Amino acid sequence: MKYILTTFLLLALTINAWAQKKYQLKSPDGKLVAAISLDDKISYAITHQGETILEPSVLNMTLENGVTWGKGSQLKSAKTTTLHQQINALFYKRNQIDDHYNELVFSFKENFNLVFRAYNEGIAYRFVST
Template identity: 35%
Template sequence: MKSKHFYIQIIAILLCLSAGAKDFNISSPDGKVNLEVKLGNQIFWSVKMDGIRVLDLSPIGIELENEHLGLNPKLLKSRVRKINETSTAVVPYKFRNITDHCNELLLIFKGNYSLRFRVYNNGAAYRIELDRNKSESVTIMD
């Protein structure tokens, strides 16, 4: 009987530990590029192209003067959307029409910041966005 309670306690502890971790996957429009985001004590991302890892699991964060964004992240909400827009270049260099075709993952965190990931047919990128007042200055530490 004691061993049954012991196993139930171990399972409960493991479930609690894994409850804070969350994974997101998003692929390019043609499905060849796959981006993975892992949330735990820190934010990590990795990229595969045609099933081959081209970017190992790497941390994402930015250290500001009074806080470190990316450590112990608290996810508020996430959103995925498909983008397929064409814009016209004011001064065309190579092409007059520029197509923006990708899939986007937006992660919004407690602490007034978000991460925007975009996965294109030939690559992937992310951007850290701070939701601050325009008059408020931000000091990024080295």
């Protein structure tokens, strides 16, 4: 009986860990890290040089029609990109602005994307309808 109970508990923990999808996005200098967890809800936490600066926080957005993005959403794909470019500034104290970030785009079956960007100065996210 003890063997069956232990096996059942290990199986339940394995299934739960398998259902959760965890991702990490780092700033270009590697000091800021966003840990993103996707299961029945979306959550993220942020660390700076290993020190927690934002505890796990749930992300979702309720639309005017009552649909909630981020609760029970099904992940379709995840894609990471890096961008490093110079942007011409018309009305700024410098002629060019350095735009350097790592990006992680989650596409969901419910026709929305969740985009995370990690800069050396901070981390941002946004919901995008598709």
